[in-house]
Amino acid sequence: MNDRPAVLVTRRLPAAVEARLQRDYAPRLNLDDRIFGADEIIELAAGVIAVIPCHTERLSADVIARLPDSVRAICSFSVGHDHIDLDAARARGIVVTNTPDVLSNATAEIAMLLLLGAARRAHEGARMLRTDTWADWSAIGQLGIEITGKRLGIIGMGRVGQVMARRARGFDMQVHYYNRRRVDPDLEHGAVYHAELDDLLAQSQFLSIHCPATPQTHRLLNAERIARLPDDAVVVNTARGAVVDDDALIAALQSGRLFAAGLDVFNNEPQIDPRYRELDNAFLLPHIGSAARETRDAMGFRALDNLDAIVAGREPRDRLA
Numbered sequence: 001m002n003d004r005p006a007v008l009v010t011r012r013l014p015a016a017v018e019a020r021l022q023r024d025y026a027p028r029l030n031l032d033d034r035i036f037g038a039d040e041i042i043e044l045a046a047g048v049i050a051v052i053p054c055h056t057e058r059l060s061a062d063v064i065a066r067l068p069d070s071v072r073a074i075c076s077f078s079v080g081h082d083h084i085d086l087d088a089a090r091a092r093g094i095v096v097t098n099t100p101d102v103l104s105n106a107t108a109e110i111a112m113l114l115l116l117g118a119a120r121r122a123h124e125g126a127r128m129l130r131t132d133t134w135a136d137w138s139a140i141g142q143l144g145i146e147i148t149g150k151r152l153g154i155i156g157m158g159r160v161g162q163v164m165a166r167r168a169r170g171f172d173m174q175v176h177y178y179n180r181r182r183v184d185p186d187l188e189h190g191a192v193y194h195a196e197l198d199d200l201l202a203q204s205q206f207l208s209i210h211c212p213a214t215p216q217t218h219r220l221l222n223a224e225r226i227a228r229l230p231d232d233a234v235v236v237n238t239a240r241g242a243v244v245d246d247d248a249l250i251a252a253l254q255s256g257r258l259f260a261a262g263l264d265v266f267n268n269e270p271q272i273d274p275r276y277r278e279l280d281n282a283f284l285l286p287h288i289g290s291a292a293r294e295t296r297d298a299m300g301f302r303a304l305d306n307l308d309a310i311v312a313g314r315e316p317r318d319r320l321a
Contacts, residue, residue, distance in 0.1 A: 005311060006048040010036055010057045013077065014293070017300030024308070038063045045071055050307055055080055061088035073310045075303045079103055079290075080240060082213040086321040096321040097306035101159060102298035107289035108163035111208050111238045114262025115152075117283040118234050119206070120144035121260070124280050145232065145259060147171050153204025154191070155220070156211030156239065157183050164208055165189045176203050201228040206236070213240035223248035232259040238289045241267040250275045253282060264289050 004026045012033040013021075021027040028044055030036065035056050036044065041063060045051055050073040053059060059074060064085055073095045074084060081098050089096045117123065121144045128134040152168045154161045154177040165175045166189050175191035178200040182193045194200040197220075201207070207229060211217050221235065222245040229235075235258060237244055246267055252258040260281040266272040269287055276282050290296060306316035 005050070007307070008041070008045050008048045008051045010041065010051065010053045011077070013052075013300050014296050016297050017304065020301070020304055024304075038066075042066045042068070049073065049311065050075055052077055052303055052307070053083070054078055055083050057083060059084045059089075061085040064088040064092060064094065067092070067094070073097070073307060073316075075307045075310075075316075077299055077303050080212060081320055082240060082242070084320075089321045094321070095310055095316065095319060097303070097310075097316045097318040098320055099299040099302040099306075100318055102302050103290040103295050104159040104163045106292040106295040107160045107238050108167055109292075110264055110285065110289045111160070111164050111210070111236055111262075112167050114236045114238065114264060114283055114285065115147060115206055115208065115234065118236065118260035118262035118281070119147050121281075123283045145234070147173060147206060149173065150205045151176060151203050152206045152208060153177065153200045155197070155200070155207065155209045157188070157191070158210060158212075160238070161208075161210040162187050162189065164210065165191050173206070176200055197225070198228055201225055202230070204233060205230050206234045208236040209239045209243055211239055211243060213242040217243050219243070219245040221245060221249065223251070226252045226258065229258070231257070234258065234260050234262070236262040238264045241265045241269060241272075246273045246275075250279070253279050 006026045006028065008028045009021065009030060011030055018029065046068050047070050049070060051071060052075050055078045065088060071094060074089060075097045076084060077099060079098050079100045084096055086096055121142055125142055149172050152173045152175050154164055154175065157177045157179040161177065168175050169189060176194060177191045178194045178197045220243045226248055249261060253261055260283065262283040264285040265287055276284060290299065306318050309316040
């Protein structure tokens with residue numbers, strides 16, 4: 001065991017992933033599964049060749065600058081990488097990888113769950129049953145809106161966006177999308193490309209956000225853009241909370257400008273804006289887009305495949321920096 005490379009793992013990972021770590025490395029595991037602070041990460045990284053973080057740990061430029069010289073790699077257990085300062089890692093010669101591809105299906109499933117749950121008022125119905133306040137069936141009660149045949153706008157036609165487009169076809173939805181550039185026609189699945197975001201918004205009776213969190217997409221969905229959506233639109237976000245302006249979205253939900261929203265990601269997780277909890281037309285989930293057994297195992301194995309390649313002197317499959 002002593003001759004195996006030491007690796008810092010910042011959160012508990014699935015059992016099969018930790019078993020592989022124990023077999024091939026000398027892992028420093030976070031058995032309490034709490035979020036480490038910056039100073040703890042620096043201290044625990046002494047002598048390790050790699051850090052395996054999740055999106056919950058912010059590896060800022062300051063943290064990366066303080067990492068021990070032994071650290072050669074950051075193999076993130078995530079597809080998003082907004083929690084890692086890539087420029088700072090490059091400056092120190094630290095390789096950074098992520099885990100794309102393997103969570104696309106699971107995340108698109110949650111996006112579809114949010115879309116359906118928000119449109120059909122699932123939160124309100126479930127609450128009525130659990131609080132024993134369902135009085136009787138009513139022809140005018142719990143009226144949601146159908147998604148079948150409606151127009152779905154997708155912001156970000158990457159891996160998850162493409163899966164979402166395919167799933168929406170099963171509901172006969174008319175799919176439109178906005179992306180930095182048009183994707184290959186074989187990957188559009190019949191979706192209509194919009195070169196301008198405002199043009200997409202005007203068509204989107206349902207809007208599903210799948211773009212990464214970057215300085216360019218920060219608060220992308222703001223009051224001005226919400227105003228461009230059709231009346232009674234439904235907004236779904238499984239990307240990152242930073243893409244949404246909370247004040248603008250909450251105001252639109254409170255006023256009835258939007259019919260509903262389905263959200264799996266938030267600013268300042270897990271301390272979300274408390275106003276969301278007061279909204280009957282907000283269908284909320286606690287960032288479980290990739291929370292399927294098969295997916296979390298695959299994410300861990302993908303991170304370890306990247307680490308194995310780095311240790312062996314090979315180019316990792318998912319290099320970001």
